[in-house]
């Protein structure tokens with residue numbers, strides 16, 4: 469089938485490569501000329517897609533990266549994987565709308581359009597459908613429409629696009645059948661959901677669940693510290709329960725395109741449709757947004773014990789990405805930690821082997837390697853993302869003072885764990 473995937477980011481690129489690998493004729497369309505330039509040159513900026521895999525699908529002629537809207541013509545299947553950010557706390561669907569309008573201009577009878585971007589319940593039916601119908605074709609009659617949320621967990625070595633069960637939905641039975649048939653060619657398992665709204669809500673339940681539980685364990689970590697209890701020992705003990713408990717661990721806050729944003733899509737919808745607040749989300753936002761301030765407070769305390777001030781100290785942050793083994797620095801709590809420390813007069817340096825400057829625009833930061841010289845020269849080192857690529861023996865041996873927000877190191881005279 470001729471497949472167009474609008475948006476070649478963390479979600480769209482892995483799907484496009486996989487679709488090409490199974491034999492579809494794929495156009496990866498994106499408006500970002502830097503990204504498309506890298507892809508066309510066989511350079512991947514998404515960790516889960518190696519340059520070898522990308523080059524193989526480029527060489528096979530089955531995958532093409534393009535910024536030319538004309539290349540989206542004559543699709544059988546179009547998948548929308550564009551950003552769904554917040555603007556002033558409200559959903560910003562402008563990217564979804566822009567890509568839908570482009571796909572509407574190329575819509576043909578019999579084609580299927582699938583929304584994958586995470587969004588509030590009702591978007592497929594109330595936003596995407598009318599824009600596509602401006603083509604003069606009727607959804608569910610002349611063309612098919614569905615929603616299939618992406619569950620990809622960047623950097624996860626076990627669960628990927630292929631083996632993670634894929635929720636599929638459609639605006640009617642025929643649409644669901646078309647959406648399901650397409651994904652059955654690219655993933656191992658599909659899970660049919662009878663309505664697009666239930667599928668949209670399912671994705672938001674998953675992410676709100678994570679967001680709330682991370683906030684819970686972060687609050688417990690702060691309380692435990694003040695009570696003089698090692699929260700990690702308590703979490704390890706609780707994890708021994710084989711049922712009714714799911715392990716979450718504290719950290720410097722949440723980041724990426726999902727957890728800081730998706731739950732607010734749901735609370736916005738609840739407020740808009742029902743006139744009531746979604747209190748769990750408000751509380752979780754409050755706690756998780758506070759975590760960078762808490763990290764800085766703990767750093768101030770650690771420096772204080774060494775009779776040093778933040779002002780004038782050289783601080784080395786390990787990890788700019790929001791998450792282990794990924795280069796995604798969007799909404800990363802590390803960015804907030806940098807800001808706070810700079811405001812206090814610290815000299816901040818950042819080491820992150822995964823962050824690609826051209827993609828993440830980290831150009832105003834002093835990016836360094838976490839080598840012995842850097843570690844020794846820092847008054848304090850803060851571990852924010854516990855990438856496997858860091859040399860933890862070296863960090864423990866060479867640093868004068870480490871604040872570890874991920875418990876990757878063992879607490880001791882020079883190492884403090886949050």
Ligand SMILES: NC(=O)c1ccc[n+]([C@@H]2O[C@H](COP(=O)([O-])OP(=O)(O)OC[C@H]3O[C@@H](n4cnc5c(N)ncnc54)[C@H](O)[C@@H]3O)[C@@H](O)[C@H]2O)c1
Pocket residue numbers: 474475476477478479480497498499500503549550551552563566567584585586587617618619620621622725726
């Ligand atoms: N990153 C994740 O782990 C993850 C997981 C599940 C779901 N999602 C959801 O998937 C969606 C995409 O997320 P992402 O992480 O891939 O974002 P991303 O920013 O990595 O990629 C989106 C791409 O879309 C492009 N784009 C913007 N406007 C466009 C347009 N009009 N036409 C074509 N391309 C356009 C951008 O240039 C960008 O390259 C979001 O709704 C997100 O919430 C993300």
